[in-house]
Amino acid sequence: MKKIKQTLLRQTVLVASLTTATISVANECQTVQLAEPGWTDLAFTSGVAQVLLKGLGYEASVDILGMSVMLEAMKNKDIDVMMGYWDPAMDTYIKSYIDEGSIEKVAVNLEGAKYTYAVPQYVYDAGVTDINDLHKHAGKFKKKLYGLEPGSNNIILDAIAAGKYNLEGWKVVESSEQGMLAQLKRAERRSEWIAFQAWEPHPMNVKFDIAYLTGTDDTYGPDFGGATVHTTARKGYLQACPNVGRLLQNMTFTLDMENVGMGYILDDGMTPEEAARTVIRANPEVLNDWLKGVKTLQGGDGAAAVSGYLDS
Template sequence: MMQKTAIAVAATAMLSTGAAALAADKGEVELAYVEWSSEVASTNVVKAVLEDMGYDVKITPVSAAAMWQAVGTGDVDGIVAAWLPTTHKHYLAKVADEVEDLGPNLDGTRIGLVVPDYVEIDSIEQLNAAADKFDDKIIGIDPGAGLMSKTEKVIEDYGLDDMKLVEGTGPIMTAVLGDAIEDQEWVVVTGWTPHWMFAKWDLKYLDDPKGVYGGEEQIHTVVRKGLKEDMPEVYKVLDNFSWTPDQMAELMVWNQEKHADPYANAERWVEENADTVESWKK
């Protein structure tokens, strides 16, 4: 029995060594992302797929500006978190000659100002008159995010002199939103679709008659120049990577569970959606 156990341990060690060698042989892939719930989901899914193929994948959360700079300089291999054509337009313009846009990996996104459904206004134009009900605040996310710069322009273009944009993070924004809803208070936040908060609460976008936030957007995959030649298999997966808002939302909801591990949830999603994942590898 002891001899069989020793053989089993040795075999396991050999398999582990082999897997490590395979990963080392295929090389390291580096991806950057912003810590929005949608991008946490998508980046971890790509990491899970590539690691299953034998790559060593490093993912780094950064600000939107740093994310674009990193792919532009080639410090990372790619991003699957480019909100275009509006939100990240100014970032892309700065690095357009150094990157390759592989097109959308998700359709039907949107950004704007979001309020609970019980709030009795429907347009951004009505915010000033109701500023006191919102405590004169628009609850934002991380400074430097494209959504924040768009919201600053909204404040300027709509003359929202009585409203202050409060910087924070995505989790802080949803925490403030949740607390306000629990107390049935008025609150306005910077929001985007897809996001798990729309599945949890009854929310609505405020109309944007001036079109500052733009219409529907897409999330694109963008890679550094030369990736196709350096890592053709990785390039193929990134080029083919595409899923639906419903598929992303499923994973985002899992990630909101207590003690959730985004990477473990991504591995679970990959396992349960094998046909979709296989289509990315062809």
């Protein structure tokens, strides 16, 4: 009888320990902290992640941070996930973190992206087809290149500092994606010359008549800065929170999906989560792949929970 009692006691302690461990893991993973650098494509994909995570019972929020601050925060485990490592365009910023293992690649979530400098089509038609053509028309460009927020323009700043493209003395105007696009809109309306940071996916490729410049293979990479976009996470996050990890590994996007979603944010004034809900409702079949093998925070049916959340 004494042995039976001891066995039952050990089993009770084991069950209690396992339960405590499960609760501890659930608590650790309950809040998912994402970040993005103020780019609309990442605002949209982060919004999709937020919607799915909330539907699964998690708490999820997104901070908008400068590139260097965001990466340091991931290294210090203050940020869990970042949906947009543009490879190779972002190597300047993130490669050292990947190499040291403080930030880990989770999955490729988009293929066919591009990222380099562009001009309006009328400027391209006037003979500016390569980045090495810019300096020939310095007066028309007022020796200015229009970039993104500070911390996101290191590639072109480093190129100028290294004496590339004969752009010594040119200024990179650092503002924001919205500020840069406003400047582009103003220049087009006045038929003025402008060179600006461009990328796809983005509604700018439909809204404006633009052309990408050749000649930046040595800085932005071949094929107009052709890139694959990776979801990334802080070191050890996938092992600590495997259910969230499975969701992140499942999530992939298309250029068309992101162009549409970003348009809802930029042109229709939707929040990233509203844009995400709108795109998902229009393409409900994507949930089959995104939620394959994914449970709720409490271990329930993930697909049913997210569907119910979207209908609420």
